[in-house]
Amino acid sequence: MKLNNIKILAISILSIFALASCSDDDNNVPPMASIDFSGSYMQKDQMGRPAVNTVFVNSDMKDAFNVTIPSEQGANFAAMFETNLKALSPAYANAEDTNALGLDAATFASVLATDVLTVSLDGTTTFYDGTNVLTGRALADDVITVELLLIFGGEDFSENPTLSDDHVDANDKDFLSSFPYLASPW
Numbered sequence: 001m002k003l004n005n006i007k008i009l010a011i012s013i014l015s016i017f018a019l020a021s022c023s024d025d026d027n028n029v030p031p032m033a034s035i036d037f038s039g040s041y042m043q044k045d046q047m048g049r050p051a052v053n054t055v056f057v058n059s060d061m062k063d064a065f066n067v068t069i070p071s072e073q074g075a076n077f078a079a080m081f082e083t084n085l086k087a088l089s090p091a092y093a094n095a096e097d098t099n100a101l102g103l104d105a106a107t108f109a110s111v112l113a114t115d116v117l118t119v120s121l122d123g124t125t126t127f128y129d130g131t132n133v134l135t136g137r138a139l140a141d142d143v144i145t146v147e148l149l150l151i152f153g154g155e156d157f158s159e160n161p162t163l164s165d166d167h168v169d170a171n172d173k174d175f176l177s178s179f180p181y182l183a184s185p186w
Contacts, residue, residue: 043067048117050143055088056081056112065115074114082109089163091154099150100157101133108150139175139182144168 045066046053057065058080068076082105086092092105099108111134118134119125125136128146137143144166152163173183 046070046115048115049112049147051147052112053115056084056109058084070114070116074110076113078106078110078113081113082106085109085112085151089152089160091152091159098155100153100155101150102155142166142168 043066048070053062053065057077061077061080065073065077085105085108091097091099092108095104098104101108103111117137120132120135123135124132125138126132127134127137127141127143128149129141133146133150145164145168148166149157149164152160154160157164171183172186175181175183
């Protein structure tokens with residue numbers, strides 16, 4: 001099962017590159033051999049979990065966070081995330097307070113500080129569907145509301161209801177039923 005998922009992912013990625021490089025205007029597309037890939041490149045932003053680093057990383061540390069590889073982010077930034085989480089959310093006022101995942105502030109901060117999107121290879125893929133949490137992300141998932149619920153909602157998502165929803169319940173346009181799934185620009 002996992003090997004099939006990897007094959008599907010590889011084929012999808014190759015298809016995206018093939019589609020992205022297709023053009024009916026051969027006069028304006030430089031040959032790959034003429035593109036200069038020399039030099040130093042640096043990642044400028046990380047958004048595995050949208051809005052998380054925007055909120056929890058101090059302004060003076062944004063660049064450092066964005067260029068830190070995810071395997072080192074927890075060790076380098078979890079304390080800052082915990083401090084900011086406790087300052088922001090009354091749901092973590094006491095040391096024993098946990099969120100709906102059963103995570104206290106320190107544990108949840110360490111999860112947030114590693115900016116990767118976790119994906120379940122053998123179960124439901126969703127940011128949150130009422131049962132599964134942080135097992136991936138589907139296009140229709142309300143990522144910001146889920147993040148607000150985990151930050152402000154307390155143990156059962158009932159604490160701080162005015163802070164636990166972005167009140168954006170739908171996209172302006174419906175997703176397509178076939179690839180590329182995203183609605184055309186309006």
